[in-house]
Amino acid sequence: MRVITFGTFDVFHVGHLRILERAREYGDFLVAGVSTDSMNYSKKGRYPVYDQNERLQIIQALRCVDKVFFEESMELKRHYIESHLADILVMGDDWAGKFDEFSDICRVVYLPRTPSVSTTAIIEKIRIPKS
Template identity: 90%
Template sequence: MRVITFGTFDVFHVGHLRILERARELGDCLSVGVSTDTMNFAKKNRYPVYDQQERVQIIRALRCVDEVFLEESMELKRHYIEIHQADILVMGDDWAGKFDEFSDICRVVYLPRTPSVSTTAIIEKIRIPKS
């Protein structure tokens, strides 16, 4: 079984690691789409802390990940699922129901997020207050 998931994976933390490990447990091969800097800016109106090449390098180094590619657009998810021949699409449960349209080509699984861990919260916590 081939599994695919997507994410920004900025300021990599234990929540990212846990969802990737759980996704890999569902199959024999895990493909991970890392959102491009441009795509992140379009979605969140800010660039990631780490650029896309650094984030790809971090994800590629994980034992549970078999292949990494850049996700350039949310509208291309079906294309990515098809070209990576994914049997299962895994996303965090904060996206529950948003990708059910792909259930015609693969199983869609929403995994619970790690409680009390988020990139946004980490960034806010370490941000130095302006004087």
């Protein structure tokens, strides 16, 4: 079974690792789409801390991930699922229900997020206050 997931994976933390490891448990091949910088800006109004090439290299280095590619657009999710021959789409439950439309081509699974861990919270915590 081939599994696909997507994410920005900025300021990589244990929550990212856990969701990727849990996604891999659903099959024997895990494909991860890493959001491009421009896609992240269009979704969140800010660029990631780490650029897309650095984030891709981090995800590519993980044992649980077999293949990595750049996700350039939310509108291309169906294409990515089909072109990577995914049997299962795994996403965090913060996306619950948003990808059910793909249940016609694959199983859609939403996993609970790791409690008390968020990239935004980490960035805010380490941000140096302006004097």
